[in-house]
Amino acid sequence: MPVIQFDGVGHAYPTSAGGATTVLREVTVRLTEHRVGIIGGNGSGKSTFARMLNALVVPSTGRVTVDGLDTARDARAIRRRVGFCFTDPDAQIVMPTVQEDLAFSLRRHGLPKPEVARRVEAALELYGLAPYRSQPAHLLSGGQKQLLALAAVLITEPSLVVMDEPTTLLDLANARTVRDLVAGMEPQVVLVTHHLDLLDGFDRVLVFDAGRVVCDGAPVDATAHYRALVLP
């Protein structure tokens, strides 16, 4: 289980107006649990927090280390171990057909072509995408696209998977499918979500508000705190 360490992390970026917007303030946290949830209102900093886990964003103050690697220095190495699942699957699928996209994930692994084909086939079977292997990705349903995106992440066997609101664009049935998939996944998962029922069975949930962690604990407590925060 890779240890995620945030030390005095803050993040602000300059605005075109000339000032700066602060997104995160003084976040110090150590994540070692298998299933970690991140919740918070819009603009609370949770998406930026998630993006710091694979060095997509490097903090303007403080330090983030994942599995001993500093995100400011070892971004490439970190991204080889950390997979990221975004909200919009259309943006993540970069190849025209299903199997090409899965193969794309393995391009840096130095595997011979037959081995790539074998792993792609296995992934296709595992996520129920086998009938669509040669199909153009745009013909898949929204739920299938997100499954493909997730499969493309998992086929690289990451030790940590970060997910940023993966079910927001999905209907209930597909959201449930993703939830069940997450429940059975081997790697560590840090999941940012608005759908609180995704967090059942999670080990730890952090609540963000205005760039800070305002609650940190069991899902039940955290979601109660979040509801109190957000609802009148």
Add this chain to the structure above:
Amino acid sequence: MTVLATYVPRDSPVHRLPAGVKLTGLVLAGLGTVLLGRWWQSLLLLACVAGLYGVARLTWRCLAVQLRAVALLVAAIGVLQIVVAGWERAVVTCGNLLALVALAALVSLTTRTDDLIEVVVRGSGPLRRFGVEPERVGLLVSLGIRSVPVVARLAGEVRDAQLARGAATRPVAFLVPLVVRSLRHADRVGEALIARGVDD
């Protein structure tokens, strides 16, 4: 990847020729037509190209379809040439034009999209000294192809939003939201590429 493309699979010598060879042949043929000035030379060329369609096991109908797009234009040119320069010039011009269009179409019909892309990628190898990475060229082509249905979807969404507002279709009012959505999509794609290991 061949769902929308021109390629027609057949078992023929033309199909089996490497893509690079066919492309080179096409370029040479294109340059060579400059040398053809007599009416019988043009018609001979046309007959040869038609013959190649046969070798490629493609039907007459196939050849006709390829020429249909330029038929009207070529006819107009032919008429103009007869008036301005006489019938032989007309035959030569139209014959060469049709032959080249048909030959180029033949290359497209007998060559897999993937193989053509492979040629583009390998062709960009020598450009490495200018900072061009063939691997990224391949990614660029694939991502471009992949993005066409996505942008089409965005265009549909903008149009639906306009119709829902009862707004008339004004070009600027359609294009700006479309470009804005496309830019935001490109932002997300850029993020996803980095996350999937395309180094920044």
Add this chain to the structure above:
Amino acid sequence: MTESTDAAARSVTNTTTAIRPRSIALVAVFAALIAVAAIVPGIPVGSVGVPITLQTLAVMLTGLCLGPLRGGLAVLLYLVIGFVGFPVFSKGQSGLGVLAGPSAGYLVAFLLAAVVVGFAATRVVRRRPAVWAPLFFVAAMLTSIVFVHGLGVLGMVLNADLSLANAFKADLVFYPGDVIKNLVAASAAAAVHRAFPDLLARRPR
């Protein structure tokens, strides 16, 4: 999010000179935009409802928005996608046949036009926003006349064996539509740059 990612990009040592992911995404998406514009039937304009084809419009818009390097690459990518067999040229054409046809000159012209108008755009956006639209229009119109019409005529002379005078006359019919398209492209590009002030701000890769 863009600004954060850019900040991250700047802080990580960049040892490669290859095209960056954000540029790859922009080039690909705009190539797709040109393709979509070329495939859809023209939108009816005005009370009479005359349809204008969007292909040239999309090319100008691409150059104006992305600048010479990324804009040029986007048009080049669009051409490559068409050449390898996808039906993204006007009237659903594809493949190399179009290069041999009479409209070949226009296709090559698109590439040059995007680069030139893109270069002009990088200069224009340094001035105050109020002048963007009119200056974009001037740049687009000049580029259109010199390159699109210029090379279109040349293509007809070479491929269709027309005399210069006849090719020129054949080309005249496209001018009124072009004025409208360039007005639209200039207007739209100005609005896009107001919404995304960073688009042409840095040296792209």
